[in-house]
Structure formats: structure tokens, C-alpha cells
Amino acid sequence: MALAIKVNEETFTPRQQAVLTAALDLLVENGDGLTMTAVARRASCSKETLYKWFGDRDGLLTATVQWQAAKVRMPFVDRSHLSVKALRSSLEQFARDLLTTIIGEVSITLNRTAITHAAQEKDDLGNIVLENGPMAIRRRLKPILEAARDARLLRFPNSEEAYRTFYGLVVRDVQIRLLLGDKALTQSNVEANIESDVKAAADQFLTLYGVKANS
Amino acid sequence: MALAIKVNEETFTPRQQAVLTAALDLLVENGDGLTMTAVARRASCSKETLYKWFGDRDGLLTATVQWQAAKVRMPFVDRSHLSVKALRSSLEQFARDLLTTIIGEVSITLNRTAITHAAQEKDDLGNIVLENGPMAIRRRLKPILEAARDARLLRFPNSEEAYRTFYGLVVRDVQIRLLLGDKALTQSNVEANIESDVKAAADQFLTLYGVKANS
DNA sequence: CGTGAGGCGTACCGTACGGTACGGTTCGAT
DNA sequence: ATCGAACCGTACCGTACGGTACGCCTCACG
DSSP states (O other): OOOOOOGGGGGHHHHHHHHHHHHHHHHHHTTOOOOOHOOOOOOTTTTHHHHHHHSSSHHHHHHHHHHHHHOOOOOOOOSSSSOHHHHHHHHHHHHHHHHHHHHHHHHHHHHHHHHHHHTTTHHHHHHHHHHTTTHHHHHHHHHHHHHHHTSSOOOOSSHHHHHHHHHHHHTHHHHHHHHHOTTTTTTHHHHHHHHHHHHHHHHHHHHHBTTTOOO | OOOOOOOOOOOOHHHHHHHHHHHHHHHHOOOOOOHHHHHHHTOOOOHHHHHHHHHSSSHHHHHHHHHHHHHHOOOOOOEEEEEEEEHHHHHHHHHHHHHHHHHSSHHHHHHHHHHHHHHTTOOHHHHHHHTTTTTHHHHHHHHHHHHHTTTTTTTOHHHHHHHHHHHHHTTTTTTHHTTTTTTTTHHHHHHHHHHHHHHHHHHHHHHHHBBSSSO
């Protein structure tokens, strides 16, 4: 099981990154628009070059997803001092980052592509997206949760459970509906409610796991 | 925007349903395995018949998803008498139905297919799955929530918000991880924890929205 | 200036698959 | 018994696309 491999920015030359950008654009424009010919034309390069650089279509797809997923870098959150206030602020920051990421067209495209890929026993892309999406958040959130527990701000038996609850409270049914192309859920529609949703999620999480409830 | 059309069981003849079963089997076995030739061979019918009955490949796909999605009928929940106990039991029932549905191979396949479809500006399948999945649950859960609110068992400003919170608490990151083919999340793995997850979700929901907390 | 590597553009090949055509068979209705 | 509709199986066509080959250009390097 080849897990997601770290991708330095030096992994691809600028020219190659231009190609990957073209590939991603085509993906976003139309999920199945990533044909080798189309990428070559869009990036003004020859198909032969594509095959030389990426091996085959799957290699190009993988490189594109990998490269793009890796640059979904959410800003780090200060956790030096752990007051209730700081914790709530951190939680809101996480929720905000998670939501804004998830509703982005690039993220939707990447997830759709990976899911399509996973439907064909090829789960490379699935792992890559998982690793750079939910798992990345988990890795960053968990230590904060545990620090808060040690500081007696939170109480939970299992940090994994706590993390997953947080994820559920934040994401709810938004992601699946966007992936399925729910027309009632436009991006601007969701964007407008981000702040209130973020606050609500943090509130609810603190209600469930906070030691002394909220402020 | 052709929304999901109600599908009676008389919509398709038994022979046609056999064809649709074959199509679904192929989909489950391998997401992209639904070729007209393969369906014809599997169902022991001619391609000409397929085209006569379903128009084209997309029609066959749509019929398959529609027919299958419509038979995901979750058992109704008794809501005649609304005690706290009965409410909790109803919530747990909903959570259980939702979870068991979501982790089923058929559901995963349908969602993957619809998402792939939605990636190509064809959002028919997306709407069908939405309508028979999240929306079906919502339609059934909302009146119960509102009845419980009227009975002063729950308190929430907005039944839509309450429903979505419930959804998030139940589903968490399970669906997206399954769709992405997360190997760490086998079906049996999830199945084993359903009962405790269901109880936890109901507890948390009642903590957040219950008027007098839990029993 | 010569040369060779890298890369562009295009033409080309093979295959898989959507869609059509057609001969042969079953079967119910008259 | 006859007829025709429905349907099976197979062969066939056209196209799209993955992958390869090749001619030509550019440019760094000697």
C-alpha cells in the first residue's frame, strides 16, 4: 500500500508544474476532460513529453492530485497558551479552515476524482486525498485536543472519538451534498454561513466535551 | 432540472429488473465495469434490447441507480407517544438505519457512481441519490424533531440545523473515508461499532438539543 | 560552428466501447 | 397453421482516446 509520499516543491520543475496546473484546470472544468491530448494542447507540450515525465495517464493523474493536495496547507494555530478562550479560537480556526477547504472547487474536484478512482480498485488517489485532507487535520487537531485535556479544559475518553465528532459537527452533510452536485447548495450560499456555522460547531463541541461548559 | 421521479415497483418488468440487477452487480464489482456489452452478456439479453428499453448507456445507468436507490426504504419509526425514552429510541433507530445504509457496498457504489456522474455536469444521478439518501432521512426525521420540540422534549431554533447536526454526529467522517476507499475502515470494522456509535450520537444530540438533558 | 539532448507538433496505431443492423428463434394471438 | 412482435446472439461500424514514432526546431555546450 503506497501511502502518500511527501512532495517537496522541488519534486516538479516549474515547467512540469505548469503542466500539472493545466491538468488540474481541465479536471475542474470537466471531470473527465483530462485526456492526454487535451493536457498536451493546454500546456503546449507534446504527448511524448507527458509520457516521459509521468509514465502514463494514471501517473499524470496521481502527480496532479498529489501536487495539488499537498499545497492545501492550512495555517497553523497557536497553542502556546491554553485558556478556554484560546481553545475556542483554535477550534473555530480549524473549523473555518476545514470548511473553506472543503467547499472549494479544487477540493471538490480532487475528492471526486479520487472517489472515481477508488471505484476502480485503484485507491492510490483515495489515500492521497485522505492523507492530505481528513488525516492532515486530524494530525494537527489531536495534539491540541490532548493538550486541552491535560489542561483540564476538555474531557473525553478517546481523542480519536473527539476528533471525529468535531469533524462531523463541522462538515455535517455539506461535503456529500457538494460532491453529489446538490444545486441547492451553491458555494456562495455556504460561504455566507461559514462564520455562524463555525461558531455553532465550536459551541457544540465545547458543550459536549468542555469541562466547564462554555464561557 | 429533472428531479428524482417516483419509481413504482411496476415501473420495470421483472425481466427489466433482472437486467438492472445485473447492471448493479457489475457496478459493485467494478465501478467502470458497466459496459453495454457486459450488461447484455450478464443478463443474457441483447444490446439491442438494452437500447430499446433504456435509450442509451446513461439511461441504463440512471434507471439502475433510480431503481436501486428507491428500494433503500428504511423502516418507519413509531412516534405515537413521545416520551424522552421513545425519542431516544427513535433517534437511535434513525442513526442505525442511516449508518447501516451508508456503509453498505450498494450505497457506496451508488454514491460513487453518482459523484462520478456529477463530475461531468450530468447531475441527474446526484439528485436521485440525494433525494433517496440524505433528503429521505431528513423528510422522515424532521417531523419527529418538530413534534418533540412541541412536546418540550427538544429545543432548537431551526429544525433544519438540528437535522444537519444529527447527520454530522451520526455520519462523521465515515462516509467520505469509505468513498475514498480508506483501507483502515473495513465494513466489519465499522459494523462492530455501530451500536456504540449510535448510542453516542443519540446521547450527544440529546445533550445539545434536549431540554432536560438525558435520563 | 557543429552537435546532441530535450522538447514541440503531428501523424499514426490499436483497442475498447457506444451504438446499429440483421438473421434466427420463441411464443402468444388469431 | 400462420403471422408478427419481441428478443437473443453476433457481427459490424465509427469514434475517442491511450500510447508510440518521427520529423523538425531550439539551445546549451564544446
